[in-house]
Amino acid sequence: MRYLRSEFSICRSRLIFLLSTLVLVSPAVVFSQSSMLEEITVTAQKREQSIQDVGISITAYSGEQMKKLGFEDSFDLARMTPGVHISGNNGGQKTLFTIRGVTQNDFNDQTEAPVAVYIDEGYVGFGQGQVFGLMDIERVEILKGPQGTLFGRNATGGLVHYVSKKPSREFEGYADVTYGSYDHTRVEAAVGGPLSDIVSGRVAVRHNRFNEIIENDYPNRYVTLDGNPLPIGGEDTFNDDTLGFRGQLLFEPNEDVEFLVTGNYARARVGTSPFLELPTVPVFDAAGNHVGTIEASPTETREAITPAGVGIDHPLSFDADTLRPAGGNLYGPSCTDADREALRCGMDFAFEDLNTTDTWGVSGKLSWEFDNMTLTAVSDYKNFDKFQGLPADGGPASTINVLFEAQADTFTQELRLNGELDRTRWVVGLYYLNIDLQTGVSITADPTYLFQPLVGVAWEDTARTQLETNSYSVFAQIEYDLSEQFTLIAGLRAIQENKDFTGEETFFASTDPLRLEYDTPLFSPQPQRDHTQDKTLWSGKLQLDWHVNDDLLMFAGVNRGVKAGGFNAPFTFGAGFPATDIPYGEEVLLSYETGFKLDNLFAGTTRLNGSFYYYDYTDYQGFFFTQITGFVRNVDAEYKGVELELFSSPTESLDLALNFSYIDGEIYDVQLGPGVFVDTKPSFTPKTQIAGMLRYQWPQQFLGGSVSTQASFNYASSFYDNIRNFEASRLPSYVIANVRAEWTSADAKWEAAFFVNNLADERYYTIGYDLSNATGANSLVPGKPRWFGGSVRYNFF
Numbered sequence: 156m157r158y159l160r161s162e163f164s165i166c167r168s169r170l171i172f173l174l175s176t177l178v179l180v181s182p183a184v185v186f187s188q189s190s191m192l193e194e195i196t197v198t199a200q201k202r203e204q205s206i207q208d209v210g211i212s213i214t215a216y217s218g219e220q221m222k223k224l225g226f227e228d229s230f231d232l233a234r235m236t237p238g239v240h241i242s243g244n245n246g247g248q249k250t251l252f253t254i255r256g257v258t259q260n261d262f263n264d265q266t267e268a269p270v271a272v273y274i275d276e277g278y279v280g281f282g283q284g285q286v287f288g289l290m291d292i293e294r295v296e297i298l299k300g301p302q303g304t305l306f307g308r309n310a311t312g313g314l315v316h317y318v319s320k321k322p323s324r325e326f327e328g329y330a331d332v333t334y335g336s337y338d339h340t341r342v343e344a345a346v347g348g349p350l351s352d353i354v355s356g357r358v359a360v361r362h363n364r365f366n367e368i369i370e371n372d373y374p375n376r377y378v379t380l381d382g383n384p385l386p387i388g389g390e391d392t393f394n395d396d397t398l399g400f401r402g403q404l405l406f407e408p409n410e411d412v413e414f415l416v417t418g419n420y421a422r423a424r425v426g427t428s429p430f431l432e433l434p435t436v437p438v439f440d441a442a443g444n445h446v447g448t449i450e451a452s453p454t455e456t457r458e459a460i461t462p463a464g465v466g467i468d469h470p471l472s473f474d475a476d477t478l479r480p481a482g483g484n485l486y487g488p489s490c491t492d493a494d495r496e497a498l499r500c501g502m503d504f505a506f507e508d509l510n511t512t513d514t515w516g517v518s519g520k521l522s523w524e525f526d527n528m529t530l531t532a533v534s535d536y537k538n539f540d541k542f543q544g545l546p547a548d549g550g551p552a553s554t555i556n557v558l559f560e561a562q563a564d565t566f567t568q569e570l571r572l573n574g575e576l577d578r579t580r581w582v583v584g585l586y587y588l589n590i591d592l593q594t595g596v597s598i599t600a601d602p603t604y605l606f607q608p609l610v611g612v613a614w615e616d617t618a619r620t621q622l623e624t625n626s627y628s629v630f631a632q633i634e635y636d637l638s639e640q641f642t643l644i645a646g647l648r649a650i651q652e653n654k655d656f657t658g659e660e661t662f663f664a665s666t667d668p669l670r671l672e673y674d675t676p677l678f679s680p681q682p683q684r685d686h687t688q689d690k691t692l693w694s695g696k697l698q699l700d701w702h703v704n705d706d707l708l709m710f711a712g713v714n715r716g717v718k719a720g721g722f723n724a725p726f727t728f729g730a731g732f733p734a735t736d737i738p739y740g741e742e743v744l745l746s747y748e749t750g751f752k753l754d755n756l757f758a759g760t761t762r763l764n765g766s767f768y769y770y771d772y773t774d775y776q777g778f779f780f781t782q783i784t785g786f787v788r789n790v791d792a793e794y795k796g797v798e799l800e801l802f803s804s805p806t807e808s809l810d811l812a813l814n815f816s817y818i819d820g821e822i823y824d825v826q827l828g829p830g831v832f833v834d835t836k837p838s839f840t841p842k843t844q845i846a847g848m849l850r851y852q853w854p855q856q857f858l859g860g861s862v863s864t865q866a867s868f869n870y871a872s873s874f875y876d877n878i879r880n881f882e883a884s885r886l887p888s889y890v891i892a893n894v895r896a897e898w899t900s901a902d903a904k905w906e907a908a909f910f911v912n913n914l915a916d917e918r919y920y921t922i923g924y925d926l927s928n929a930t931g932a933n934s935l936v937p938g939k940p941r942w943f944g945g946s947v948r949y950n951f952f
Contacts, residue, residue, distance in 0.1 A: 157303060157365075162889075163272065164235050166919050168247075169409070169618075169865070170550075171266075171951065174416060176540060176901070177756070178569075179445045180659065181231065181736065182417045183919065183921070185375060189304025190249070191440035191670055192631065192819065193217055193219075193220070193528070194206075194207075194217045195216075195217055195294060195677075196688060196950060197209060197213060197215050197294075197296050198316075198318075199211050199213055199296060199298050199302075199583045200532075200582070200632070200634075201305050201571060201573060201584075201632075202314040202529075202573050202580070202582070202882050203383045203450070207607065207708065207752050207754050207762070207764075208708065208827070209233065209501070210642075210644070210708060210710030210712070210750070210752075211298055211299075211302075212238075212298070212299040212300060212748070212750055212764075212766040212798065213296060213297065213298055213299070213447075214236045214237070214239075214296075214297045215294055215295065215296045215297070216232060216294060216799065217293070217297050217886075218292045218293050218294060218296050218320065218739070221289060221292060221295065222849070223548070223865065223895070223897070224867065225681060225847065225867075225893060225895060225910055225912065226288060226289055226762065227288060227341070227363070228286070228287070228288055228289065229261045229272075229287050229288070229289060229317070230250050230252070230286070230295065230313075230641075230648040230778045231287060231773065232253065232295060232315075233253075233287070233699045234846065234869040234891065235812075235814070235846045235848070235867070235869060235933060236297055236798060236814070237798040237814040237815060237816035237818040237846070238254060238255045238299055238796065238798045238818065238843060238844070238847075239252060239253065239254050239297060239299075239869065239875070240252075240372065240631050240838035240839055240840065240841060241253060241853075242258040242259075242260040242922070243260060244394075244836065244919070245586040245866075247287070247430050248397055248425065248510060248543060249262065249282050249286065249543075250284060250285070250286050250798070251268045251282060251591070252268070252270040252272070252285075252312075252315060253268065253840060254270050254300075254313040255299055255300070255312060255313070255768065255770070255818060256300050256312075256794050256796075256818050256820040256835075256837040257269050257270060257311055257312025257313070257463045257494075257770075257841040258270070258312070258671070258837070258838065258839050258840070259778060259787075260476045260824075260838065260922075261778040261781075261785060262559075262596075263329055263447055263596065263619055263620075263723075263724050263783065263785075264281065264282060264541075264559070264561040264592065265592055265594055265596065265656070265721065265722060265724060266455070266721055266778075266787065266802045267280060267282070267309050267718070267719075267721070268282060268309065268858045269309060269310075269311040269312045269718045269742070269776070270310070270311075270312045270313055270314060270315065271302070271306060271310040271314040271315075272284075272285045272305065272314065272315050272316075272317075273306070273314060273315070273317070273415060274316075274317045274319070275317070275318060275319050275409055275535075276316075276417070276518075276520065276533045276534030276569070277516070277517060277518050277533070277537065277894060278307065278309075278441075278535070278565070278588065279388060279537070279569050280480055280537070280563070280565040280567075280588070280590045281537070281561075281563045281565065281590075281592075281834065282542050282848045283512055283561070283569070283747060283773060284514055284537065284539050284746060285398075286423075286512075287399065287421055287422075287514075288361050288363050288659070289317075290319075290343060290345075290359050290399050290401065291319060291320045291357075291359035291361075291401065291723075292317060292318065292319060292320065292346040292359040292919045293294070293318045293319060293320040293321065294314045294318050294409040295314075295315065295316065295317050295318065296315070296654065297315050297316075298310075298313050298314050298315075298800070298805075299312075299313045299316075299766075300312075300313055300714055300716075300746045300748055300768065301313070301696075301714040301716025301744050302314050302714075302717070303648055303694030303695075303714075303716045303717055304630060304632055304646035304648045304694055304695060304714075305582070305630060305632060305646065305648075305689075307586060307588070307626075307628060307648070308626065308628070308648075308652065308692055308717055308718060308719050308750065309718050309719070311716040311717065311742060311744045312620055312716075312744070313717040314330075315869075316827070317628075318775055319358065319359075319401065319403070319417070320345070320359075321357065321402070321403065321405060321415065322347045322355035322357040322403050322415075323347060323349070323355060323357075323630075323654065324348070324349050324350070324355060324358050325387070326346075326348030326523040326788070326811070326952070327346075327347065327951060327952035328344070328345050328346030328347060328348075328700070328951055328952075329343075329345055329948055329949060329950045329951070330342075330343075330345065330948070330949050331343045331344065331345040331499060331543055331946060331947070331948040331949075332946060333785075333944055333945070333946040333947075333950075334363075334944060334945060335943055335945065336365075336395075336441075336940075336941070336943050337365040337366045337367070337368055338364075338366045339363075339364070339366075339468045339944060340362075340363075340364055340365070340945075341361070341362070341363045341616055342362050342633065343359070343362075343480065344359070344360055344361075345357065345358065345359035345360075346358060346800040347403075348447045350404075352603065353406060353407050353408050354404060354405070354406055354407075355404075355405045355407070356400065356403060356404050356875060357402075357403045358400070358402045358403070358771070359397045359399075359400070359425070360398075360399065360400050360401075360681050361397075361398070361400075362397070362398045362399075362568060363395055363396075363397050363398075364394075364396040364397070364408055365394060365591075365914060366391075366394055366760075367390070367391030367392055367393055367426060367498055367576075368391075368392075368393035368394070368429070368559070368937075368939065368940065369391060369392045369393045369429050369431070369497055369937070370391055370497070370498065370499045371390060371391045371392060371499075371501065371502055371505050372501050372637040373388070373389035373501045373505065373551050373944075374502075376492075378900070380744045381526050382642070382829075383874025385667070386450065387631060388503050388504055388506055388702045389502070389503060389505055390427070390506055390507045391426070391505070392426050392427050392428070392429040392430070392500070392502070392505050393426070393427050393429035393498075393937075394425055395423075395425055396423065396424045396508070397420070397422065397423045397425075397426060398421065398422050399420070399421040400419065400420045400421070401417065401418070401419045402417070402418050402419075403415060403418075404416045406909050410524075411523060411524045412521075412522070412523050412524075413521075414519065414520070414735065415518075415519065416517070416518070416519050417515075417517065417518045417520075418516070418517050419485060419516050419517075420515040421513075421514045421515075422511075422512065422513045422514070423506045423510075423511065423512040423513075424509070424511055425508065425509075425510050425824055426505065426506060426507050426508060426509060427502075427504060427505040427506050427509050427510065427544060427545055427546070428510065428544075428546075428936075429933065429936060429937065430500065430502065430545070430548045430934040430936065431494070431495045431498070431500055431649055431920075431935045431936075431937055432484065432488065432489045432490040432500065432932045432933070432934060432935070432937055433450060433489075433495070433883065433932060433933045433934075434435045434450070434451035434455065434479075434482055434483055434489045434490075434932050435448050435449065435450055435458045435932055436448065436450075436451050436452055436455060436457055436458075436460055436925040436931070437460075437463070437469070437927040437928045437931075438447050438459070438462055438749065439460075439461060440828070440831070442828060442829070442831075442879075443513050443828075444629060444827055444828025444829070444831050444833065445781065445928050446462065446827050446828070447462070447547060447783050448881035448882060448883040448884065448925050448927045448928075448933070449880070449881075449882050450883050450931075451479075451482060451931070452482065453481065453482040453491070454481050454482060456478045456480075456481050456483065457478070457479070458477060458478065458479050458485055458551070458931060460838050460952070461738075464898075465482065469485060469771075469928075469931065472860075474868060477929055480509075480555075483549040483931075484550050484620055484930050484931040484932040485548065485903065485930055485931035485932075486550070486554060486930070486931075487551055488501065488550075488551065488933055489501075489550050489551075489585055490550075490565050490604065491528065493682055495918065495935070495937075496918055498918075498937060498940060500549065501551040502548075502550060502608045503546070503551055504544070504545070504546035504556045504668075505542070505546070506669065507733060509542075509543075509544050509669065510541075510542065510543045510544065511540075511541065511542050512539070512540070512541045512730065512818070513539075513540045513541075513663045513857060514537065514538065514540075515537075515735070516536055516537035516538065516541050517535075517536050518533070518534060518535040518536070518658075519532075519533070519534045520532070520533045520534075521533075527575050527576065528572060528573065528574040528575075529572070529574075530570075530571075530572055530574045531569075531571050531573070532568075532569070532570050533567070533568070533569045533572075534567070534568050535564075535565075535566070535567045535568075535761070536564070536566050536568075537564070537565045537566075538563070538564055538565075538567075539561070539562065539563040539564075540562050540563075540632055541559070541560065541561050542558075542559065542560045542668060543558070543559040543560075544556065544557070544558045544559070545557050547926060547929065547934075549599070550930065550932060554557070554930055555598060555599070555929065555930065556598070556599045556668065557596065557598055558595075558596070558597040558599070558615075558669070558670070559594075559595070559596050559597075560594070560595045560671055561592065561593065561595070561783070562592070562593050563590065563591065563592045564590070564591045564592075565588070565589065565590045565689070566587075566588070566635065566832075567586070567587065567588050567589075568587045569585070569586045569587075569588070569617050570585045570586075571583065571584030571585075572584065572756065573706075575947055576635040578631060578635060579635050579636070580633070580634040580716065580901055581628070581631070581632065581633045581634070581705065581944050582631065582632050583629075583631040584629070584630050584631075585627075585628070585629055586626075586627070586628040586629075586630065587625075587627055587628075588625070588626040589614070589623075589624065589625055589626075590622070590623070590624040591622075591623050592618045592620075592622045592624075593618070593619075593620070593621050593670045594622075594724070595617055595619045595620075595932065596617065596618045596675075596726060596874055597615040597616065597617040597620070597663075597726075598615065598616040598617075598726050599613075599614070599615050599616075599620075599630045599665055599668055600680070600925070601667050603903065604677050607794065610665050610732060612665075612677075613664065613665045613666070614662050614663065614664060614665055614677060615663045615664075615665040615671065615672060615724070616661075616662055616726050616727075617660070617661055617662070617663055617671060617673070618658065618659070618660045618724045618725065618726045619658070619659055619660075619661070619673075620657065620659075620724045620877055621657045621658075622654060622655070622656050622657075622722065623654070623655045624652070624653070624654050624697040624719075625652075625653045625654075626650060626651070626652045626653070626719070626920075627651045628646070628648055628650045628651075629649050629651070629740075630646070630647065630648035630649075631646065631647060631648075631665050632644065632645070632646030632696065633646070635643055635896055638817065639702070640701060640703065641700070641701055641702075642699070642700040642702070643698075643699055644696065644698040644699070644700065645674065645695075645696065645697050645698075645701075645886070646695060646696040646697075647693065647694075647695045647696075648694045648695070649691070649692075649693050649767060650691070650692040650693065650694070650717070650719075651689075651690075651691055651692075651866055651936060652688065652689070652690045652691075652719045652902035653687070653688070653689050653690075654687065654688040654719070654720075654721070654722070654739075654797065655685075655686075656685070656686045656687070656697075656722040656738075656789065657683060657684070657685050657686075657722045657845065658681070658683070658684055658686075658722065658737065659679060659681055659683040659684065660678040660680050660681035660725075660726055660727060660732070660773070661676050661677075661678070661680075661681075662674055662676070662677040662678050662679070662680070662681065663677060664677060664925060668698075669758040671938075672738065680727060681727070681732060682947075684734055686722055686737055686738050687813060688721075688722075688738060689720065690720065691894035692717045693715070693717065693743060694714075694715050694716055694717050694784065694924075695714070695871055696714050697712060697713050697714065698710060698711065698713070699711055699712065699713075703893070705754075705755075705877050706753065706754045706755045706756075707751065707752070707753050707754070708751065708752040709749075709750070709751045710746075710749065710750055710751075710904075711748070711749040711750075711772070712742075712749075713747055713748075713931075714745075714746040715744070715746070715747070715833055715951065716743070716745075716746065717741055717742070717743050717744075717745040717746055718741060718742045718776065719741050719774075720739055720740045720741045720786065721736050721738070721739060721776070721884065722737050722738055722739070722786055723736060723738075723739065723786040725785065725786050726739075726784050726786040727784065732786070734845070736786065736788075739776060739787050739788060740774050740789050741774065741791050742772070742774045742789065743772075743773045743774060743778045744770055744771075744772050744773075744775075745771040745772075745773070746768060746769070746770055746771075747768065747769045747770075747771075748766060748768040748769075749766070749767050749768075750764070750766030750767065751763075751764065751765055752764045754908070756803075757803070757805070760804055760805045760806075761801070761802070761803040761804075761805070762800075762801070762803070763799070763800070763801050763802075763892070764799070764800045765797070765798065765799045765800070766797070766798050767796075767797050768795065768796055768833060768917060769793075769794070769795045770792070770794035770795070771793060771795065771867070772791060772792035772793060773791055774789035774790070774791065775789065775790055775792045776788075776789060777789070777790045777792075777822060777825065777878045778838075778878065779825075779826075779859070779878060779879070780878075780925060782876055782930065787816055788826070788862075789802065789843060790822055790823060790824055790825060791824070791835065792820065792821060792822040792823065793820070793823075794818060794819070794821075794837070794945075795818070795819055795820075796816065796817055796818035796819065796820075796821040797815075797816070797817050798814070798816045798817075799814060799815045799816075800812075800813075800814045800879070801813045807852075808851060808852045808853075809849075809850070809851055809852075810848075810849075810850040810852075810853065811847070811848065811849045811850070811852075812846075812847060812848045813845075813846070813847040813848075814846050814847070815843075815844070815845050816843070816844045816845075817842060817843050818840060818842060820836055820837040820840055821835075821836065822835050822837055822844070822878060823836065825878055825879060825880075827879060832928070833879075833880075833950065835875075835878055835880040836874075836875055836880055837875075837876075837878070838874070838875050838876060838877055838878050839874055840874055840875075841871040841872045841873065842872050842889070843870075843871075843872040843873045844869070844870065844871050844872070845870040845871040846868065846870070847864065847867065847869075848865065848866070848867040849866050849867075849888055850863060850864070850865040851864050851865070852864065855899075857898065858898065859897050859900060859901055860898050860900040860905070861898070861899050861901075862896065862897070863896070863897045863899075864894075864895070864896050864897075864900050865894065865897070866892065866893070866894050866895075867892070867893050867894055867895075867898070868890060868891065868892045868893070869891050870888070870889070870890045870891075871888060872888045872891055873885055873887050873888045876922060876923035876924070876925075877923070877924075877925050879925075881925060883925065883927065883933050884923060884925050885919045886919075886923055887919065887920070889917050890915075891912075891913050891917055891919070891938075892913070892915060892916065893911065893912045893913070893916045894910065894911050894914055894916060895909070895910040895911075896910075901948060903945075904913070904947075904952075905946070905948070905949055905950075906948040907946065907947050907948070908945065908946045908948075909944070909945045910942075910943075910944050910945070910946075911938060911941065911942070911943050911944075912939070912941070912942040912944075913938070913940060913941045913942060914941065915916050915941075916940055916941035917938075918937065918940070919935070919937065919938045920935045920937055920938065921936055921938050922934045922935075923936065
């Protein structure tokens with residue numbers, strides 16, 4: 156593909172660039188120290204432990220480390236964490252984690268992710284709720300591999316746990332202001348301290364906004380099929396306007412009891428999902444199956460082709476001719492290479508502040524210590540409300556647009572008891588989850604060319620669903636010291652899962668292109684269907700830890716993870732969807748893993764952690780995106796990989812980190828059509844990822860304070876955005892380099908920083924959609940361009 160270019164030559168030039176960047180910020184002789192070897196305490200096994208004492212593949216960042224690495228959003232940590240990437244949909248405004256190739260990018264909101272996200276031990280059961288700004292965070296823990304024994308049925312691939320900074324008995328806080336490219340303004344503040352002898356409180360607030368990144372020149376080249384453009388639209392895209400608030404009260408009536416109450420609210424108001432079109436040509440076999448997609452050249456005029464390259468009429472083309480404009484999509488001009496490089500598009504369906512998300516929640520955590528035991532109860536309620544609109548084609552022609560709305564209420568309750576004896580640590584618990592979800596997904600298209608003779612009016616093809624989930628679990632895990640060096644760990648979780656689902660597809664009369672309308676039904680290609688799943692599931696763990704000495708831990712184990720089944724709710728343009736294909740089954744991941752954690756290398760200056768794993772995946776819930784809709788189907792898969800993390804502070808002035816991951820995955824019998832099966836690679840899974848950071852603290856004082864400089868980079872090899880692995884769905888590899896300089900006053904009250912992210916202004920893409928079989932183009936979601944900025948922070952204590 157032209158836009159992928161030569162992988163070898165690009166990687167060579169990128170690596171030369173990033174190495175020169177690292178050299179520029181580090182002196183030739185003098186080296187430095189910071190906080191990369193900071194001993195982080197984690198709760199991966201439902202109790203506090205040093206990260207180096209836990210036989211699990213964990214990457215953790217303290218709040219201070221995240222600040223120095225420039226993490227601002229919930230998914231920023233993926234770029235520096237081995238084996239972790241991102242997937243998503245809805246133009247990137249719904250982003251999900253991929254851990255070791257385990258992901259789920261179904262855009263339907265009734266589908267939960269296989270990588271669980273927790274905030275202060277509260278499960279985030281709604282995909283849109285996983286996108287948020289990092290605000291007053293104590294630490295984040297990324298656990299890789301199945302974690303179902305202690306964390307539930309949807310931690311097949313792993314989990315990410317964000318832990319907020321809690322109230323303390325000391326009065327302290329901060330105010331932080333950032334300004335940067337695209338009029339980027341971020342204001343964050345927090346304050347906390349004692350309110351009485353037994354009560355402490357803390358509040359935090361964050362507002363983040365930046366102007367549109369993608370220039371929309373739609374007014375200069377608009378195209379509509381019926382000559383009647385939308386009355387509004389054509390706005391620039393890719394912006395942010397989010398606000399978040401958290402308040403906490405901590406009650407400590409005595410030394411043994413504490414009760415934490417938390418309330419939070421967040422809202423987002425952003426424009427239409429950002430897309431850059433890539434003209435593509437679908438490939439059909441003799442039976443009419445879509446078996447490939449290639450990039451269209453600037454002179455391409457074929458709407459579709461056979462495997463031999465013979466041009467044919469596109470079977471779903473809305474227009475009457477059999478040719479496309481040269482280098483365009485099926486209906487008109489599209490983005491060129493120069494447009495994508497300049498972050499420029501021509502898109503009619505693009506509106507300011509169209510997409511909205513509102514979230515609020517309350518939680519309570521009780522901890523009560525007895526002799527050798529601790530009782531913990533965690534209650535959590537969250538409410539989500541979202542609306543999103545996006546163009547299915549991402550181009551200037553008014554063809555197909557998609558509207559989403561969803562409302563969800565989630566409630567979880569966990570009760571657990573931890574205990575410890577001379578040679579044993581144990582935890583037992585009960586868990587309950589309820590999710591009440593209503594969704595609507597609507598397709599609107601130009602009525603002059605699609606179904607107008609049948610329907611006669613402007614219409615919306617709408618899939619509506621209701622889903623209620625009730626999940627009950629009992630779990631236990633025990634660690635038994637066989638000797639001073641060997642510890643046996645065994646765990647089991649039993650789950651009773653009940654899901655009640657109602658879905659229908661109906662055509663409604665449409666009077667407003669920006670609103671889902673249910674007032675005037677026209678006909679129902681899929682009348683209301685009710686489905687129930689009532690399943691008993693289980694997950695488990697068996698592991699042996701070998702503490703070779705005080706500095707080396709080795710571990711090997713088997714984990715069984717499970718993710719509950721679910722339901723499809725595709726819109727089909729009236730074709731209908733087989734009732735037998737609406738439910739899909741649970742997925743089971745059997746993980747075999749061995750690893751090591753080696754501390755105090757080179758006189759205590761260096762740490763090296765590594766892991767090796769093999770995944771046997773049964774009934775993986777693969778998402779198949781076709782035309783402009785999609786569905787989940789169970790397929791088998793097999794993954795194997797390796798991860799390494801190196802942290803070092805060789806002197807008092809130098810701090811460095813380097814990590815590496817490699818994965819080789821195979822998904823079997825992916826169906827492209829009746830009797831047409833292929834083996835493919837997992838989507839959103841770069842085979843190789845490398846990331847590094849170098850930080851130097853200068854010995855000289857400047858303006859009465861200390862100065863640090865830092866460079867970091869992350870590399871991801873090319874990856875597919877679709878499980879079918881068509882050529883045009885392969886997104887190119889990229890290297891992102893960032894630099895940062897900081898000044899801290901001698902009393903640590905004042906901090907100032909200047910940074911440049913994406914120093915080389917690399918053009919890269921995070922998400923893509925193959926729409927060649929509907930509009931003659933793929934839609935790409937770009938990452939952020941070069942970004943300058945500065946921040947000032949005041950800490951008070």
